[in-house]
Amino acid sequence: QVQLVQSGAEVRKPGASVKVSCKASGYTFISHAIHWVRQAPGQRLEWMGWINAGTGNTEYSQKFQDRVTFTRDTSASTAYMELSNLRSEDTALYFCASGLAFDLWGQGTMVTVS
Amino acid sequence: EIVLTQSPDTLALSPGERATLSCRASQTVSSNFLAWYQQKPGQAPRLLIYGASSRATGIPDRFSGSGSGTDFTLTIARLEPEDSAVYYCQQYARSFRTFGQGTKVEIK
Numbered sequence: 001q002v003q004l005v006q007s008g009a010e011v012r013k014p015g016a017s018v019k020v021s022c023k024a025s026g027y028t029f030i031s032h033a034i035h036w037v038r039q040a041p042g043q044r045l046e047w048m049g050w051i052n053a054g055t056g057n058t059e060y061s062q063k064f065q066d067r068v069t070f071t072r073d074t075s076a077s078t079a080y081m082e083l084s085n086l087r088s089e090d091t092a093l094y095f096c097a098s099g100l101a102f103d104l105w106g107q108g109t110m111v112t113v114s
Numbered sequence: 115e116i117v118l119t120q121s122p123d124t125l126a127l128s129p130g131e132r133a134t135l136s137c138r139a140s141q142t143v144s145s146n147f148l149a150w151y152q153q154k155p156g157q158a159p160r161l162l163i164y165g166a167s168s169r170a171t172g173i174p175d176r177f178s179g180s181g182s183g184t185d186f187t188l189t190i191a192r193l194e195p196e197d198s199a200v201y202y203c204q205q206y207a208r209s210f211r212t213f214g215q216g217t218k219v220e221i222k
Contacts, residue, residue: 035211045151045159045202047211059209101149101164103171103204108158 002026004034004096011112017084020109024094029077030054030071034099036070036081039108040092051079079083116141116205120214121159128222133190135217137203142183147207150188152199153216159202163188195221 007021013092014023022034036048051070064083072079081094091113096106117140127133138147146166151159163168163179166186175193190197198221203214 034149037213044215045153045204045213047213050209052213061210096159097159099161101147101161101170101204102159103161103164105158105160 002104004098004104006094006106006109009112010108011114013057014087014113015114016086018086018111019080019082020096020111021092022079022081022106023052023079024079024098028069029072030074034070034072034079035097035102036068037095037097037102038092039095041088043092048081053079083111086111088113099107115145115210116208116212118203118205118212118214120201120203120217122144122217123215124218124220126220127193129193129195131193131221133188133193133197135188135190135201135219137181137188137214139184139186139205141163143186143205143208146182147205148179148181149204149206150177150184151202151204152197154199162201168178190219193219193221197221 005023010018012018030053033050035050038046048064050057067084069082093108095108098104121136124212148166153159162177167179170187178189180187200216200218204214
């Protein structure tokens, strides 16, 4: 079964960091990019960037460039998103997604900064 | 950055009616790399349409997409109660992806 499964909800204090995982199964992990999208409560979807799961190359939205790092572990078919220097505005549901158009999504990970 | 503007913000229609959602891009979306998603509360978005007009796997044929260049449309031919959701357009012509602000469809 083709799926992306994300890690569980996190609570952090302002200034801390959080690392969210996204485990792929049912397809060849290194053949597709993993994108990260977040959604603050009641707000629109916001693209954060992507990682080429094969090469590890990354591209970040300018908004997050100074605070976000994408990595991946090919042996575990898992991608990671780490966001540092958290503030209350980072409280959001974080999704990983794959596909040219995003036909595969993780279930989302709620990150609360308080 | 390609900015996508959706209209209207909210659409309230009765079951069986036709819904027409618009997405306008600030620049030409090359190769019509424009997608539509449906999102229900607490759920991940679901891909409905890609390439402006191709339905994703398992999507009912009452959903259709059209348009090119800078103007795109999602049409829901006969609304059903389960179509109540927020619909987003997204361009994937550039490596920097962008989403519209969403249109909320309410079923009366």
